[in-house]
Amino acid sequence: MRHLTLIGIGTGDPGHLTRGAVAAINAADLILIPRKGAGKADLAEVRQALLEAVLTNPATRVAGFDLPERDEATPNYLDRVNDWHDAIATRWQEVILAHAPADRVALLVWGDPSLYDSTLRIAERLQPKPQVQVIPGITALQALTAAHAIPLNDLGAPVFITTGRRLRDGWPAGATRVAVMLDAGGAFAALPADGVTIWWGANLGLPSQRLDHGPLAEAGARILAARTDLKARHGWVMDIYLLARSGDETL
Numbered sequence: 001m002r003h004l005t006l007i008g009i010g011t012g013d014p015g016h017l018t019r020g021a022v023a024a025i026n027a028a029d030l031i032l033i034p035r036k037g038a039g040k041a042d043l044a045e046v047r048q049a050l051l052e053a054v055l056t057n058p059a060t061r062v063a064g065f066d067l068p069e070r071d072e073a074t075p076n077y078l079d080r081v082n083d084w085h086d087a088i089a090t091r092w093q094e095v096i097l098a099h100a101p102a103d104r105v106a107l108l109v110w111g112d113p114s115l116y117d118s119t120l121r122i123a124e125r126l127q128p129k130p131q132v133q134v135i136p137g138i139t140a141l142q143a144l145t146a147a148h149a150i151p152l153n154d155l156g157a158p159v160f161i162t163t164g165r166r167l168r169d170g171w172p173a174g175a176t177r178v179a180v181m182l183d184a185g186g187a188f189a190a191l192p193a194d195g196v197t198i199w200w201g202a203n204l205g206l207p208s209q210r211l212d213h214g215p216l217a218e219a220g221a222r223i224l225a226a227r228t229d230l231k232a233r234h235g236w237v238m239d240i241y242l243l244a245r246s247g248d249e250t251l
């Protein structure tokens with residue numbers, strides 16, 4: 001493999017695929033599709049459906065592979081993730097070798113590769129180093145703001161993007177708006193709800209998409225119930241939200 005293309009595919013809606021993404025898909029010799037295992041949002045079927053909609057090059061092969069499990073016994077979070085990334089890079093190399101020759105290899109990256117995604121970090125581990133190209137995609141954050149028809153930022157104000165894990169430590173200092181991703185479930189409940197508005201979206205771009213919006217004090221319980229319902233129906237749920245707190249300009 002001399003070229004590795006990381007193709008941002010948006011969040012499952014075929015309308016999120018750019019012309020650049022479609023061209024890169026059809027230029028690949030081999031496209032790798034990860035499987036995460038039962039009960040997890042592996043989205044392999046969504047990726048397959050997107051390929052069926054746009055892949056017209058008969059020479060392009062598609063290979064599914066099982067992602068290695070993360071060793072949750074490793075105590076330090078960053079060590080745990082780094083070891084896992086090493087294992088994924090090794091798995092990629094095994095699959096690519098099994099499908100040799102494949103000069104141009106592509107991965108379909110959920111959303112965009114620049115946002116809370118480690119595909120670029122894993123690609124850096126490959127030896128020999130391929131030439132890496134990124135095709136930008138629609139992020140879950142853009143899918144959220146578009147679904148609610150809202151701007152991401154207050155007028156002339158910065159935006160803070162964080163994870164559910166970090167939101168549990170409290171409202172980020174100085175922020176008026178906070179976007180939250182990778183929340184294992186209701187991290188907003190750790191905050192005082194007074195004066196906070198939430199715009200929430202789950203499974204955005206997919207047929208199971210759900211939206212909610214309102215004062216956190218009222219919407220919070222509805223959102224937790226919707227999350228539980230989606231998880232019961234599909235085995236997984238992916239959600240993202242934007243929180244706005246009034247009166248923070250002086251903080």
Ligand SMILES: C[S@@+](CC[C@H](N)C(=O)[O-])C[C@H]1O[C@@H](n2cnc3c(N)ncnc32)[C@H](O)[C@@H]1O
Binds near residue numbers: 109112141182238
């Ligand atoms: C590993 S990150 C990947 C983000 C992706 N690279 C992007 O650009 O959106 C996964 C997180 O993105 C958000 N996410 C991804 N797809 C989503 C969707 N369809 N609906 C809601 N949130 C989504 C969730 O916060 C999820 O926990």
